[in-house]
Amino acid sequence: MxxxxxxxxxxxxxxxxxxxxxxxASANSARDTIISGFSSVAELPVSAxxxxxxxxxxxxxxxxxxxxxxxxHGASPMTSGMTRAGKPIEPMAVSVTAERFTDLxxxxxxxxxxxxxxxxxxxxxxxxxxxxxxxxxx
Amino acid sequence: xxxxxxxxxAGILVFASAxxxxxxxxxxxxxxxxxxxxxxxxxxHMVFFAEMLPRQSWLNILNNLENHYGEDASIxxxxxxxxxxxxxxxxxxxLNSRGAHKWREGLRAGDVPERxxxxxxxxxxxxxxxxxxxxxxxxxxxxxxxxACHKDANKGLFDDDD
Numbered sequence: 001m002x003x004x005x006x007x008x009x010x011x012x013x014x015x016x017x018x019x020x021x022x023x024x025a026s027a028n029s030a031r032d033t034i035i036s037g038f039s040s041v042a043e044l045p046v047s048a049x050x051x052x053x054x055x056x057x058x059x060x061x062x063x064x065x066x067x068x069x070x071x072x073h074g075a076s077p078m079t080s081g082m083t084r085a086g087k088p089i090e091p092m093a094v095s096v097t098a099e100r101f102t103d104l105x106x107x108x109x110x111x112x113x114x115x116x117x118x119x120x121x122x123x124x125x126x127x128x129x130x131x132x133x134x135x136x137x138x
Numbered sequence: 139x140x141x142x143x144x145x146x147x148a149g150i151l152v153f154a155s156a157x158x159x160x161x162x163x164x165x166x167x168x169x170x171x172x173x174x175x176x177x178x179x180x181x182x183h184m185v186f187f188a189e190m191l192p193r194q195s196w197l198n199i200l201n202n203l204e205n206h207y208g209e210d211a212s213i214x215x216x217x218x219x220x221x222x223x224x225x226x227x228x229x230x231x232x233l234n235s236r237g238a239h240k241w242r243e244g245l246r247a248g249d250v251p252e253r254x255x256x257x258x259x260x261x262x263x264x265x266x267x268x269x270x271x272x273x274x275x276x277x278x279x280x281x282x283x284x285x286a287c288h289k290d291a292n293k294g295l296f297d298d299d300d
Contacts, residue, residue: 065208084208085183086283113210 030102031094031136037104038129046126051134054127062120069118077138093138101132167237167294174220178213184285184292188228189238190254192245196225198252207253255281 039046055077060067065084073092074081081089090097101107107128115123123131167187170176179185188196200222203211213221226232230241244258251257255264264281276286284291 063205063208063210082279083182084280086278086280086286087181087183109213113212116204116210 024098027099027102031100031132034101034104034107035129035132035136038125038132042124042126042129044126046129046133048130048134048137050127051130051132054131055134059119062116062118066114066117069114071118072114077135092135094136095138100135107132164295164297165237165240166296167235169292169294172220172224174217175224178217178221182209182211183280183282186254186282186284187237187294188225189230189233189235190241190259191229191251191257192231192242192249193226193229194250195252196222196229198250200225253282 035046055069055073056075058068058070066072070081072081072083072089074089076091077093078091078096080091083089090100092100094100111123111128115121115127167189170185170187176185191199199206200218203213203218206212228238230238230245232238241257241259244262245251249258254260260281269287272287278286284296288296290297
């Protein structure tokens, strides 16, 4: 096609990226706000390392069918998980699922439920901040 | 084939397929439009149809969401109230619809199934080899994964031959 020359393609790509990045930027800033909320009341600076350990650990201190976060979210944050009723769960890694952890109400609701199911108690602000920092680094 | 002939042929085809493929025995439920129900009850499995269980079953389920089939599915009190009204008013022994009537059949007075998959209609419709064959083929983990076998389940369509 003659009309679609190189300049046009570049313009289109630039427009596309331009159109997308505000969303991405606002998702990132919403997530950053949520993470700072947790880290501001946490004892230690948040750590992706500890977040990874929490994700991969098998405390089995909650309900018998859900010994670990990975029971549903799968072994890797980069790939999809599955609920116990067979429904797919989008990957947790922010680099794969860009809209992750951008709605505080949603984040709090799932921490409350899933920490109770897996750990038998609510997660601390430290654990939440660590977990989100880990997922944001993936 | 000119345009008129083509249109005619297409028309006949559409008409014929409507007759052949219209699933005469398909069971259908109005799709769920309540936004609270959709967000709170649709993350871990499809949003189940309230018409499939009697009122008391829904009360038992919704009053015990902290221990929901082995998980914590608790929600805030305001949403819970709305969801309870939605389910109890459309329950199999409350709503006067074709779907609700079907799921009421086989229930004796005082029967309170804990699951849709243990309700009499589910058991009756899913006890043959077709079911077992599909279960193995799709590598399922749960009977409650209706969508795996009924592709249009979310739209409220449960055809008995798809």
